[in-house]
Amino acid sequence: MGEFKHLCAARFKEGVVVDDIIRELTKLAVELDAVKFFGWGENMLDQEALTRGFTHVFVLTFAIAEDLAACLGHGKHCAFGATFMAAVDDAVVMDFPLVFVKPALPPC
Amino acid sequence: MGEFKHLCAARFKEGVVVDDIIRELTKLAVELDAVKFFGWGENMLDQEALTRGFTHVFVLTFAIAEDLAACLGHGKHCAFGATFMAAVDDAVVMDFPLVFVKPALPPC
Numbered sequence: 001m002g003e004f005k006h007l008c009a010a011r012f013k014e015g016v017v018v019d020d021i022i023r024e025l026t027k028l029a030v031e032l033d034a035v036k037f038f039g040w041g042e043n044m045l046d047q048e049a050l051t052r053g054f055t056h057v058f059v060l061t062f063a064i065a066e067d068l069a070a071c072l073g074h075g076k077h078c079a080f081g082a083t084f085m086a087a088v089d090d091a092v093v094m095d096f097p098l099v100f101v102k103p104a105l106p107p108c
Numbered sequence: 109m110g111e112f113k114h115l116c117a118a119r120f121k122e123g124v125v126v127d128d129i130i131r132e133l134t135k136l137a138v139e140l141d142a143v144k145f146f147g148w149g150e151n152m153l154d155q156e157a158l159t160r161g162f163t164h165v166f167v168l169t170f171a172i173a174e175d176l177a178a179c180l181g182h183g184k185h186c187a188f189g190a191t192f193m194a195a196v197d198d199a200v201v202m203d204f205p206l207v208f209v210k211p212a213l214p215p216c
Contacts, residue, residue, distance in 0.1 A: 005149060007117075040207050040209065043203065043204050050202075059206075096150055096151050098147045
């Protein structure tokens with residue numbers, strides 16, 4: 001099975017409660033069967049020249065690109081997407097099939 | 109077991125052969141025991157307002173933050189790091205412990 005990733009690095013506007021965003025995203029990820037994995041992280045690298053001020057990373061995994069497309073077109077995602085984009089001060093989003101190098105196969 | 113991620117989104121200078129960069133990074137990841145996972149992806153999202161022109165994502169996984177720090181201080185990484193930074197036109201780097209939400213545990 002391949003893995004298609006939807007990755008977002010973000011910095012939030014002042015006053016935004018990131019825990020609320022994570023709670024909403026969690027609810028959405030749990031509800032949508034096509035989401036195989038959802039995880040997030042808070043940046044710990046203390047070099048703004050490298051992080052560009054991004055503070056959080058969100059990662060969603062789908063089996064195939066079409067599953068992501070279907071989720072993005074889903075009413076629930078659209079509502080959350082607007083909330084999310086209104087909350088971020090800056091964001092980078094990338095979609096890509098993950099190539100496994102080490103190990104050469106996805107985890108079981 | 110937790111997972112500590114070292115993530116880099118990059119866009120390369122004109123003329124850079126990205127396959128060469130991936131080959132060197134693969135060699136490094138295979139040599140360094142502390143690297144539990146190395147994968148990469150080429151962006152497929154066709155919205156520059158979101159991708160900011162970044163074309164590739166590289167992900168390295170370590171058991172703990174200290175393992176990443178040890179690798180970054182490793183002579184082989186330092187040599188490659190200079191090569192990599194000279195090849196990129198722009199990059200964002202973030203280090204973070206990954207919080208597993210769905211599923212709530214790392215893969216076996």
